[in-house]
Amino acid sequence: MDITALTFNERDEFKRKSIAEKAISLFQAEIDISPMVIDGSWGTGKTEFCHKLINLMNEQESHHLIYIDAFKADHANEPLMTVLAEVIKILPEDGCKQSFVKKALPAVRYSLKTIAKAGVSHLLRQDAADVFDDFDKQIQQAADKTLDVTVESILKDHVEAEKNLKALQEAMAEIAAEKPIVLFVDELDRCRPNFAVDMLEIIKHTFDVNGLQFVLVTNTQQLKASVNHCYGAAVDAQRYLDKFVKFTLSLPATLNTGEYNEIPASIEHYRNLVNGSPILEELNLGECGTLRTIDTMIAVNRLSLREIETIVRHIEIYVTLTQNGYLKTNSIFGFKMLAAFSIVVYSINPQLALSILNKELDANEIGKVLGKSNLSSDLQGYPDEQELICYMLGITAKYSSDTFKPSEHEADTWKQHGAAYFKGANWRTDDFSKVCSNVINALNMC
Missing domain, CATH: 1.10.472 (Cyclin A; domain 1)
Structure with a gap:
């Protein structure tokens, strides 16, 4: 059975539909719960619950719903590209895509300049073709230029970074104003620690936009291990995550049989x-x-x-x-x-x-x-x-x-x-x- 097509009506042996309905009510309320975590240990049915939740929300047609398998995107080593690629897919085929790409491109270019040219080329070969043709061409042109990584160049880029980031956030806010977006990031606990932490920080600093909500489907204990791997055992991983996560929904390990x-x-x-x-x-x-x-x-x-x-x-x-x-x-x-x-x-x-x-x-x-x-x-x-x-x-x-x-x-x-x-x-x-x-x-x- 295709797990992505599953609904609670077809199978709800763990009586989790009511949990999903309550989660939806939070998405629709005027409460800042993003990023929200759907937490569960290995093998507790997080991914299946996530897809059932998405399908239940689809019935209401109240949100743009985006699903990202972070583990599949891990090889690209560029979480910003991963998220933007999925956002582009929900845009209509009129001038909206071109407009969004134009606003997003400077922020993407800045992100690409922070990694080695070989890494950029690998990234483009692996993923850009699947994103959007015009987006692909423009990013490729940016990558083909000599990437100046001198201190002077980095400082100049940093001066522009805030302007570029603001433009990207405004473009995202325009999309979300027409129809709110809920973006589910699954399998984060299976990713390499660096990618998992980078994704958290991209969500926090780049996608803090009205109308855009993130749901991280993960094992919090493993996520803490990723934080400690990146920043050392002396770092309080729970306090670190508290800076990013607004609300945690823990899938119950028990079932009420009456x-x-x-x-x-x-x-x-x-x-x-x-x-x-x-x-x-x-x-x-x-x-x-x-x-x-x-x-x-x-x-x-x-x-x-x-x-x-x-x-x-x-x-x-x-x-x-x-x-x-x-x-x-x-x-x-x-x-x-x-x-x-x-x-x-x-x-x-x-x-x-x-x-x-x-x-x-x-x-x-x-x-x-x-x-x-x-x-x-x-x-x-x-x-x-x-x-x-x-x-x-x-x-x-x-x-x-x-x-x-x-x-x-x-x-x-x-x-x-x-x-x-x-x-x-x-x-x-x-x-x-x-x-x-x-x-x-x-x-x-x-």
Whole structure:
């Protein structure tokens, strides 16, 4: 599915339409929120939300909407050109484009003179042809002239810079006066630090124009790392960003399922993907109990939406390679539980998966991915699945085997519980890691 064409009506499994509607109300209000940040960690669905928001705003036809994938433009190393190129695309084909280019050209020429001629030529070869023919020709003429980088020339250019900048801002203000502009800059957190910081500063100092609003779709933590990379660890990156960012919208990591019950959005994503997979639909993974183990691992490890997609892809690969393997509908529950655990480990912690194969398992590492640090001291009833997996794999672990070793008077009880999960199976062993090894080997196509 083309993500750029997605709408909330087609898919809104994380109930984010109301967030988008509130964001739109801010764009339309007389509040200075630009630049605004749509913040989220890696793989939280920021880009999809951005496109759905744009498509929702398009229905109202109240703004010019511009989308920039900053990561794709990163190679050009010239954020001013990147933004202007997209602005030109929204202009009508009458004299408006030529007029804007004429006013913008001096500012662009000044920007080009601050980089080496070789860099300018590379930039023009890569991007100018895609922008606008007349714009291309005029900038090329500027680049073909000898770029005087002496101190005297730079000082003279600087005297003109304010005049050129004002002309560009006036040209932008004329466009925005007819119809406000919202410009979305996505993937800034994936860019080289210098480009990301340059983009921030261009937005702040060049495009501070009435009627023009910027939305940065990014991971704020990564953006802070870019600031520190450029200016040093001693710089307070948060205070630096506070000078640029007016408002931050953080995409929620949880989903309200009704009756004040919230679950991580990633768990809902997992369920939707499993239930919607034609490969997995007949396995009833959401009903056989393995869902509880995977739910816990998703929550404990705070997995992103992209990591969930990787897990489900690996489940599909496993059942395809093994013709369902341990996840068959009629398979013994213990096999299903350990298979689900093994696939998640293979997806999110390859080093742990390798230690299982090499019989160099550290019981503490098992506990970490399952959110357990020890066994219940006074077991009442049945242990939960995660605790039981820690027991099953911990008792034969090469390292830290005492972590999940039951007390002497409860050893038989734990052994009985472990056996109960494999009731009806012909397989008998105390080395439950063999099941995990089989699953991991299958994924490795061994």
